Amino acid sequence: MKYKAIFIDLDNTLYDFSANSREAYHEVFDLLKYDRFFPSFDHYFAIYSLRNDELWRLYDAGAISKDELNRQRYLHPLQVAGVDDAETLSRTFFSEAMKRLPYKGLLRPHAKECLDYLYPRYPLYILSNGFTELQRSKMHSAGIDHYFTDIVLSEDIGINKPQRELFDYALTVSGTTPADTLMIGDSMETDMEGARNAGWDQMFYNYKNISPLSFQPTYEIHSLLEVKDIL
Numbered sequence: 001m002k003y004k005a006i007f008i009d010l011d012n013t014l015y016d017f018s019a020n021s022r023e024a025y026h027e028v029f030d031l032l033k034y035d036r037f038f039p040s041f042d043h044y045f046a047i048y049s050l051r052n053d054e055l056w057r058l059y060d061a062g063a064i065s066k067d068e069l070n071r072q073r074y075l076h077p078l079q080v081a082g083v084d085d086a087e088t089l090s091r092t093f094f095s096e097a098m099k100r101l102p103y104k105g106l107l108r109p110h111a112k113e114c115l116d117y118l119y120p121r122y123p124l125y126i127l128s129n130g131f132t133e134l135q136r137s138k139m140h141s142a143g144i145d146h147y148f149t150d151i152v153l154s155e156d157i158g159i160n161k162p163q164r165e166l167f168d169y170a171l172t173v174s175g176t177t178p179a180d181t182l183m184i185g186d187s188m189e190t191d192m193e194g195a196r197n198a199g200w201d202q203m204f205y206n207y208k209n210i211s212p213l214s215f216q217p218t219y220e221i222h223s224l225l226e227v228k229d230i231l
Helices: 017-031 041-060 066-080 086-103 111-118 132-142 164-174 188-197 224-230
Strands: 005-008 124-128 150-153 181-185 201-205 219-221
Touching: 005 164, 017 041, 017 086, 041 066, 041 188, 066 086, 086 132, 111 224, 124 132, 124 164, 132 150, 150 164, 164 181, 164 188, 181 188, 188 201, 201 224, 219 224
Parallel strands: 005 124, 005 181, 124 150, 181 201, 201 219
Antiparallel strands: none
């Protein structure tokens, strides 16, 4: 086997964060009667998602803090809707969402089959920019925590993907070298570029069919089932 360690991104690579967060937020939307402010949950979620993606790019780049990310992403839709006392209501939404999200366990299609295939063949590790208090709970709720030798979370280290220092640190956890380590993830910006700059091979899970790519990763897949054909 060429690889002595495989690092895998968690959110939207294995754990279906988009679907799980949508479900949790819909519950809170109904609880807090946000239909007072928005014509539908879909309308609210579209506003939230657009700003959330922008804020995560800033967070990954180290331009904003975790607290600012969490503040702005829940506040923004209320500001767009012109809601009075948006700050207080957004904090309540955040608190209620965090009570629910750790217990949502939907995985990306074929994630379980992929892990069942890889687990007996390679040491597996998580490498994630997600928040410490959520990631382990989400993995447990999804029933996948037992597959992994260790979990490397950017918040624990104080460095985010795609910074090379985080990838270099991950090698000290796995005891491997760049030449025998692979990164699997759904983000060209954080997973693929970070791994490439650290000298690792990369496998891009391109389920959104993004084209053109900023560069061609070592491998490109569109379904997690394709992992079996490569590794």
